[in-house]
Amino acid sequence: ASKMASAGSDWKTNPATQIKWGLDYMNSRYGSPVGAWNFWQTHHWY
Numbered sequence: 001a002s003k004m005a006s007a008g009s010d011w012k013t014n015p016a017t018q019i020k021w022g023l024d025y026m027n028s029r030y031g032s033p034v035g036a037w038n039f040w041q042t043h044h045w046y
C-alpha cells in the first residue's frame with residue numbers, strides 16, 4: 001500500500017490528491033514547504 005493512500009482513495013489518478021499529500025508531508029516533516037527546501041539546500045537529500 002502506498003503512503004499516499006492516506007490522502008484519498010483517488011491518489012493514483014488525482015494530481016490534487018498527490019499535491020495535498022506532498023504538502024501534508026512537508027508540513028509534518030519539515031514544518032513547511034520552505035523548511036523542506038531549506039533542508040534540501042543544506043543536505044542535498046530529503
